[in-house]
Amino acid sequence: MRVPVLSPSGKPLMPTKASRARRWLKEGKARVVYNDLGIFQIQLIRCPRTTNTQPIAVGIDPGKLYTGIGVQSAKFTLWLAHLQLPFKTVRGRMEQRAMMRRGRRGRRINRSLPYDQRAHRQKRFDNRRQCKIPPSIRANRELELRVLGELSLIYPISDVAYEIVKARGNKGFSPVMVGQKWQLENVEGYGKVNQLQGWQTANIRQQLGLHKQKHSKSDAIPATHAVDGVALACSTFIQYGMIDRQTMGWKGEVKITPAPFTVIRRPPVSRRQLHLMVPAKSGVRRKYGGTMTRHGFRKGDYVEATQSNKTYRGWVSGDTEKQVSVSDQNWRRLGQFSKNKIRLIRRSSGLIITATKVVSPVEMLHASLPSQF
Incomplete structure (x- = not known):
């Protein structure tokens, strides 16, 4: 396993061996730095003799x-990740927003009046000729960009391999294709972009001897989706082509090694609303949503809570007048604790990073994460 290294100015350098990193820390030549992905990383105190880097690809x-x-x-697998995308959450909230908008418009218009006397508002612009990305697809791609941006601050990325899809049938418009085109334009800022199709990824995975779990794709294990990310990254170093004038085969060399595996998701925090959807009996609706609590914590902060000689670690998910709610990585409430019994460990970064486990990609089919952080 390799440890990422930063120069004194914060420039990513080539990762080093764990034993060398421990020696540098013991001798005071480096210090531990934190990043939003929870990857153990060190930063040199003094400038190194050379800052040369080798190609590092992200799939x-x-x-x-x-x-x-x-x-x-080319010689090491550095990091694996399984992203749980917010597609269903965003789609549900957009449907709820549309329903609330229809309700407000229905209450505003007096339908007992003739049509030409009703309070209809004319459209401000033509909203039917825009190449907008659906919010659910945009949220998915933005989470990928967020992780890629953090990786660019940790590793000296030279190439990005991105798997593309093609719309089937006679479809004149595909939201997936629009989101894919928008994403490829964004990814270009992080390195040379290599576009591969699914069958090419499968061929590389088979050549490397990696196993993929095609059933139960919701399992947060490397064998479901992270294995394809490794295969895509390896496409930078190996290609199928002409070996000589009469032979086709694989050219190049790459080595798969054990690497840390992490599950990442966004905290499902509701945006601030002026009031709840259903009025209270008194006619006054309490405020709802937002990221700030009344006790100085933010939703998504990683904290340590104590109750009845038991200690819990989780993320702030809500609050009451005197208590703070703490949830686990699946956003299930661990309990409600007094604000005086909660200690802040790390401010919210907009990401929930679960336990990191070192796995061997060759044995990905049998790897899994522990149930608790």
């Missing part, structure tokens, strides 16, 4: 509900 296997990401160099 992204985008999906509708889950995305797999892998970071690979």
